Amino acid sequence: MTDQATKSSESRYTQQTVLAKTTWLEDKLFSITVTRPPGFAFLPGQFARLGLCVGSPESAAPQAAPIPNEWRAYSMVSKPDADELEFFSVVVPDGKFSPALSRLQLGDALWIDKSVFGFLTLERFVDGEDLWLVATGTGLSAYLSMLRDPATWHRFKHIVLLHGVRTSSELAYRQELLALANLVDPQRAQLIYLPVTSQEALSRELSPSIKSQWLNPARLTTLLNSGELEQRAGVALEPTRSRIMLCGNPAMVTEMRGLLAERGFAPGRRGVAGNLAVENYW
Numbered sequence: 001m002t003d004q005a006t007k008s009s010e011s012r013y014t015q016q017t018v019l020a021k022t023t024w025l026e027d028k029l030f031s032i033t034v035t036r037p038p039g040f041a042f043l044p045g046q047f048a049r050l051g052l053c054v055g056s057p058e059s060a061a062p063q064a065a066p067i068p069n070e071w072r073a074y075s076m077v078s079k080p081d082a083d084e085l086e087f088f089s090v091v092v093p094d095g096k097f098s099p100a101l102s103r104l105q106l107g108d109a110l111w112i113d114k115s116v117f118g119f120l121t122l123e124r125f126v127d128g129e130d131l132w133l134v135a136t137g138t139g140l141s142a143y144l145s146m147l148r149d150p151a152t153w154h155r156f157k158h159i160v161l162l163h164g165v166r167t168s169s170e171l172a173y174r175q176e177l178l179a180l181a182n183l184v185d186p187q188r189a190q191l192i193y194l195p196v197t198s199q200e201a202l203s204r205e206l207s208p209s210i211k212s213q214w215l216n217p218a219r220l221t222t223l224l225n226s227g228e229l230e231q232r233a234g235v236a237l238e239p240t241r242s243r244i245m246l247c248g249n250p251a252m253v254t255e256m257r258g259l260l261a262e263r264g265f266a267p268g269r270r271g272v273a274g275n276l277a278v279e280n281y282w
């Protein structure tokens, strides 16, 4: 790379420092908190491009400054005005990026593209009474930022958060979410947090108020199809009043989108406000 090329690429990103790490599930799920680049503004639901130096290119001079060579998209978990940036990640066993990200230690460097990206934001909806946030796995990341932002709570009567994972041990951030669900007036029940496990029964202590027949393993798509999703939420899913976001596994997003289309949900188009917004993680 020429000096000029190095200079222009360097100006697109900044080097930040790892401040904290949380392991949710050993070798599978973790969160990482890093310093926030000056002027890095984002809306809840948007994502950053994170960079790492993966491997050690033989051509690199011993004293040369490291240059990130792998970049991946990661949704911001942080409240939009937080001093630091937090990200929630899976470890893909044979992945090039996520295992390296999981090995970072406090004080290590992480590069962040100066631009923010993405349209999975509440600005996609012009109105609506209830907000449905549907995630599989780490798709939860984008919604955590929304839930940490008071503006989201002011805007919607109910917020239904569905988090589909394989096992109860993958329900990251559950204590924060349970606390948020209980924080407000219980009569109002503004946040309805519904964890769903697909490979084993849901642990009762993680969802104390759930009826015992709803602890059985299920996929979110099956529950939507059978009507059980609305029964569990205690709120009707209707195109006029509900606004719904889907995030995570692309197969879930595609199937859910098909089921929702039959019920009158569609993304916004030029001049036509939508009631559905989606983001695929791969």
Ligand SMILES: Cc1cc2nc3c(=O)[nH]c(=O)nc-3n(C[C@H](O)[C@H](O)[C@H](O)COP(=O)(O)OP(=O)(O)OC[C@H]3O[C@@H](n4cnc5c(N)ncnc54)[C@H](O)[C@@H]3O)c2cc1C
Residues within 6 Å of the ligand: 047, 072, 073, 074, 075, 076, 087, 088, 089, 090, 091, 092, 094, 095, 096, 097, 098, 099, 118, 137, 138, 139, 141, 142, 279, 280, 281, 282
């Ligand atoms: C807009 C956007 C936002 C994203 N936000 C996040 C985020 O907040 N947290 C996060 O962990 N990942 C997120 N991702 C995915 C992330 O960019 C990487 O793909 C992921 O970290 C794996 O990188 P890798 O190099 O290890 O594996 P890759 O080579 O990138 O992926 C290999 C395979 O792993 C699986 N995979 C990739 N990402 C995931 C995932 N998140 N959950 C389950 N399986 C996956 C897929 O089968 C994929 O084909 C996001 C992706 C996009 C497009």
Ligand SMILES: NC(=O)c1ccc[n+]([C@@H]2O[C@H](COP(=O)([O-])OP(=O)(O)OC[C@H]3O[C@@H](n4cnc5c(N)ncnc54)[C@H](OP(=O)(O)O)[C@@H]3O)[C@@H](O)[C@H]2O)c1
Residues within 6 Å of the ligand: 090, 091, 092, 093, 136, 137, 138, 164, 165, 166, 197, 198, 199, 219, 220, 221, 248, 249, 251, 252, 253, 255
């Ligand atoms: N092969 C394995 O057994 C295995 C085990 C652990 C981890 N991993 C790896 O771990 C990584 C992340 O896995 P993850 O569990 O976080 O993410 P994931 O594979 O996307 O699964 C998250 C949740 O989404 C559900 N889901 C998948 N496809 C769906 C669809 N079409 N409709 C509705 N729901 C759907 C899953 O249900 P289901 O459980 O019913 O699929 C699961 O409850 C991947 O890279 C994966 O390869 C693999």
